[in-house]
Amino acid sequence: MIGVFDSGLGGLTVLRELTQRFRHADFIYLADHAHVPYGDRSSDEIVDFTRACVEDLFNRGARLALLGCNTATAVSLRRLQQQWLPQSKWAGTHNVLGIVAPTVEAATQTPWAVTSPQYPQKYNTDTIAVFGTTRTVSSGVYPEEIHKRCPKVTIVQQICSELAGAIEAKSPEAELEALVAEGCAGMLAQTQNMPPHRAILGCTHFPLVEHLFRRHLPPFTRILSQPDVVADSFEDYLVRRPHYLAGNEGGRLALLTTGDAADVSSKARVFWPDVAAFSKA
Ligand code: DGL
Numbered sequence: 001m002i003g004v005f006d007s008g009l010g011g012l013t014v015l016r017e018l019t020q021r022f023r024h025a026d027f028i029y030l031a032d033h034a035h036v037p038y039g040d041r042s043s044d045e046i047v048d049f050t051r052a053c054v055e056d057l058f059n060r061g062a063r064l065a066l067l068g069c070n071t072a073t074a075v076s077l078r079r080l081q082q083q084w085l086p087q088s089k090w091a092g093t094h095n096v097l098g099i100v101a102p103t104v105e106a107a108t109q110t111p112w113a114v115t116s117p118q119y120p121q122k123y124n125t126d127t128i129a130v131f132g133t134t135r136t137v138s139s140g141v142y143p144e145e146i147h148k149r150c151p152k153v154t155i156v157q158q159i160c161s162e163l164a165g166a167i168e169a170k171s172p173e174a175e176l177e178a179l180v181a182e183g184c185a186g187m188l189a190q191t192q193n194m195p196p197h198r199a200i201l202g203c204t205h206f207p208l209v210e211h212l213f214r215r216h217l218p219p220f221t222r223i224l225s226q227p228d229v230v231a232d233s234f235e236d237y238l239v240r241r242p243h244y245l246a247g248n249e250g251g252r253l254a255l256l257t258t259g260d261a262a263d264v265s266s267k268a269r270v271f272w273p274d275v276a277a278f279s280k281a
Contacts, residue, residue: 001026001248003062005053008036008168009268010204011068012275014099017227018066018234019253025238025245026252028062030281033259037165038071039133039203046135047076051084053258056281058090060254064244065096066234070132070202073098074139095244100141102233103200103226110149117151127154127194129187129221131213132202134161142202156196158187164205170267177212184216195220202226208271256281 002022004015008031015029035041035049050072054065067073077098085091101112107128110121130142143155160183166176187196195218201207204226213223238244253276257264261278268275 001028001060001062001252002244003027003054003057003060003065004029004068005032005050005057005065005072006067006069006204007032007038007049007072008164008205009264009271010164010167010206010208012268012272013204013207013227014066014068014230016272017231021231021235022238022245024248024250026248026250028057028060028254029256030057031255031257031259031264031278033168033257033264035258036168037133038069039135039164040161041135043075043135046072047079050076051080054080054096055088058094063090063094065094066230067096067098068204068230070099070103070136070204073100074132074136074141097234097237099204099226099230100145102230103202103224104142104145104149105233106224106229107198107200108146108149108153115148117149121150123152124150125152125154126150126197127156127191129191129196129199129217130155130157130202131160131183131187131199131206132157133164134159136202142200154191156187156190158183158190160203160206163209164203167205167208168267170270173212176209177215180209180212181216184213188218198222198224200224200226255279 002025004011030053032053038046057065080096105112137157137159163179199221255276255278257278258281261280265277
């Protein structure tokens with residue numbers, strides 16, 4: 001069974017891509033609605049909440065947990081992989097993955113294992129806009145990892161601190177659009193109105209309002225689809241480690257939340273009318 005985690009509903013954008021591609025896999029999704037949004041929380045809180053949710057996924061039978069959350073990945077993945085997991089009872093049999101690495105690979109057209117500029121990407125002078133939560137942006141993970149591989153690329157980061165919370169709160173479209181418009185204007189002010197070549201919606205909630213980003217970004221700017229690139233990379237990973245799918249029947253899916261299951265189910269249906277009901281974790 002594959003576990004997918006997010007602070008809230010955003011990770012469903014990734015989960016949906018995965019369930020469509022991996023019909024032979026079983027999935028369990030855990031959303032931490034008791035603590036959403038994570039974006040403005042302290043690093044220690046984000047690490048603690050993420051670790052608790054990964055433990056829960058492992059206790060329920062997942063052997064691989066994907067953090068379908070940029071904030072959790074940016075702030076806690078390294079600590080979980082390097083400090084917590086090796087000391088835990090799951091060392092050697094289970095793993096935790098994040099979504100920043102595949103996104104950086106796609107944005108730089110460079111494999112994650114390559115950590116220095118290589119021809120031809122070292123001559124890449126594109127501008128890339130990264131929209132994210134406060135914690136994702138302040139972690140600096142996107143500029144740092146992109147610049148290792150493409151040092152001449154210009155990165156413009158834009159915090160959209162209220163957007164994930166507003167999406168979770170079922171805010172009206174006009175309010176969401178105002179927040180997206182403000183974020184896009186802030187980003188364009190940084191580039192002096194030069195359109196970036198690409199935009200990374202670096203929060204898994206943001207693809208839920210991708211149509212609004214499309215409306216407010218210059219037509220020239222391509223939006224990188226994080227759910228797609230994460231699924232591509234996950235596919236490569238699983239092909240090389242098929243044991244993570246051993247015993248899977250295929251097509252089983254459980255949706256869990258640490259919050260109010262009925263309320264979360266109704267919020268999820270705003271974006272996906274056909275989504276299954278959430279249960280209390
Ligand atoms: N969906 C999350 C992300 O990708 C975080 C949203 C939040 O909880 O602030 O960053």
